[in-house]
Amino acid sequence: MMPPMTQIPPQKARIVEVDDDRAGQRIDNFLLASLKGVPKSRVYRMLRKGEVRVNKGRIKASYRLQSGDAVRIPPLRVAEEPSPANPGARVLARIEASILTEEKGFLVLNKPSGIAVHGGSGLSYGVIEALRALRPDAPYLELVHRLDRETSGCLLIATRRSVLRELHRLLRGEGMDKRYLALVKGQWSGGEKGERRVDAPLLKNTLKSGERVVTVHPEGKPAVSLFRPVRRFADATLVEVKLLTGRTHQIRVHAASIGHPIAGDEKYGDAAFNRQMKEHGLRRLFLHARSLAFPLEALEGGQVHEFSAPLGEELEALLAALPRAC
16 A cells, blocks of 8 residues: 655745757656656646746746746645655666667667566556666656567667657657567468558557457557568468557557467467467566667667567577477
8 A cells, every 4th residue: 555645845946948959848747757746737837837937937738848948837835746666676677787778868678578667557667667776877768669468579769858759759660670579370371472461450448357458450559560481380480570659569460450360368369379378488478579770769769770689588488399390
């Protein structure tokens, strides 16, 4: 049970100067991020009443900050939030060891399977909370995208707001090349070279139990995945998947919808196939974010950045144990 929040004395009015990283952000979003523990209704009331000033003038909630703006934040009495759970030393060491690279404006890590990207839904912490514990003096650490808890591989973390905006722009279009490896049930069949495009809209549903499930549905959001066989086994196929959209559970649902569910998938998979793969040593979902590639205009004039994450020992061992196709 979470400890109750306590009241702390009102803060004094303060002036915050907007830097380049926060330029372009709406003032309401800036305040909501800056004033932890202040109710959203209170923030918008301050804006309506003109208690918040930018360059000594009143502004609307939709005002977009500019570099060099002076934001006056009035005295506030806020609720002190309970301290978040601190990941243990073993988890912190595991996350530290998983960092593949730290660049100007972002870092990439090979997220371990079994660790969520953030806390919530009964989880006290995730990758982002662990990174903040490892980098307590870092001014900015935010997830660029997400991976399922059981999915391993390349995960992007922004360390500058301007870089986060640019990466989100790339994700909304087709500027980021994301590729995964998945072991799927059965002998793969497809067109030339076995490549197969799955264009099937996905709809989120929440069951009475609270469990979230995604289904192929004509009223869902557009979702496109490109599958290509990499290695064939007697009863399974290792495929590379390129995402053209980034919907929740997209690869898992698309693979199951065409009769090739992913090994170890307890939600959308095939129980008999999962048992068969477990006999060969698989104890997790066989889905791995293998690589990322993107040009970043915010840094070095659009240079293309490419990163890859190796498969874990467990997955490599499974592939070595599987009988090959005849």
